[in-house]
Amino acid sequence: MWLFSKHETKINNSTGDFFTKNKYCLRVIKLMDTFDAIKERRAVKHYDVNHKLTDEEVNQLLSLAVLSPTSFNIQNWRFVVVKDSEVRKQIRAAAWDQAQVTDASLLLVICADLKSWKDNPAQYWINAPKEAQKFLVPAMGPFYEGKEQLQRDEAMRSCGIAAQTIMLAAKAMGYDSNPMIGFDSDKVAEIIKLPENHIISMLIAVGKQTQPAMPRGGQLSLDKVVFTDKFS
Numbered sequence: 344m345w346l347f348s349k350h351e352t353k354i355n356n357s358t359g360d361f362f363t364k365n366k367y368c369l370r371v372i373k374l375m376d377t378f379d380a381i382k383e384r385r386a387v388k389h390y391d392v393n394h395k396l397t398d399e400e401v402n403q404l405l406s407l408a409v410l411s412p413t414s415f416n417i418q419n420w421r422f423v424v425v426k427d428s429e430v431r432k433q434i435r436a437a438a439w440d441q442a443q444v445t446d447a448s449l450l451l452v453i454c455a456d457l458k459s460w461k462d463n464p465a466q467y468w469i470n471a472p473k474e475a476q477k478f479l480v481p482a483m484g485p486f487y488e489g490k491e492q493l494q495r496d497e498a499m500r501s502c503g504i505a506a507q508t509i510m511l512a513a514k515a516m517g518y519d520s521n522p523m524i525g526f527d528s529d530k531v532a533e534i535i536k537l538p539e540n541h542i543i544s545m546l547i548a549v550g551k552q553t554q555p556a557m558p559r560g561g562q563l564s565l566d567k568v569v570f571t572d573k574f575s
């Protein structure tokens with residue numbers, strides 16, 4: 344797939360080639376194949392401090408993130424885009440001084456709303472067929488009500504899937520990323536003014552690497568992690 348910037352005029356001729364009318368704004372990016380993005384995504388620690396993601400790129404990443412699946416379509420993730428360099432410094436101080444927090448072009452705090460399931464549940468099925476709405480909307484409350492652990496599990500499930508979506512999309516756009524849980528969650532919650540009934544899942548740094556990741560730490564073989572039918 345080929346991506347053109349907004350300012351370019353693209354003409355698709357019968358052979359499928361693309362051109363721009365103005366040669367000075369030719370910028371064609373070949374997006375990466377999904378398998379390659381999965382293989383090439385690594386946790387990268389060193390970033391170019393001078394590189395900035397454009398607002399369009401950030402918007403693209405987040406627009407892809409919100410296509411991630413959630414149970415009952417509750418869309419419980421919340422994404423804090425940390426733009427203020429002072430806030431970045433405060434988070435870095437609460438995150439074992441990890442340089443990625445301030446150096447990467449983009450820092451996201453991936454959070455979740457533990458109660459999104461009861462915030463007007465009909466909104467999550469507004470476009471579904473009436474029969475599906477009738478079944479799904481009233482099922483959500485009883486499924487989650489009073490089950491605090493389930494609500495938390497759900498938050499972490501949704502955020503984990505969204506995080507991987509962001510990291511793979513970033514890789515496909517030519518960027519690297521680093522998921523992080525090395526931080527004091529209470530301190531970061533205070534810094535970002537995390538609302539009640541919300542939790543933080545992880546931080547993600549995204550940017551241009553200046554040094555590649557270390558060689559993979561050591562992969563378990565499939566026979567250690569894959570079981571057929573039962574564990575024993």
Ligand SMILES: Cc1cc2nc3c(=O)[nH]c(=O)nc-3n(C[C@H](O)[C@H](O)[C@H](O)COP(=O)(O)O)c2cc1C
Pocket residue numbers: 384385386387388441521522523524525526545556559560
């Ligand atoms: C939820 C999560 C939290 C992580 N936290 C940190 C962190 O705080 N700092 C860090 O340098 N790497 C962190 N990592 C990166 C892991 O160390 C890395 O993903 C793992 O070693 C596998 O390497 P790879 O991602 O390059 O394949 C984290 C990864 C995940 C998934």
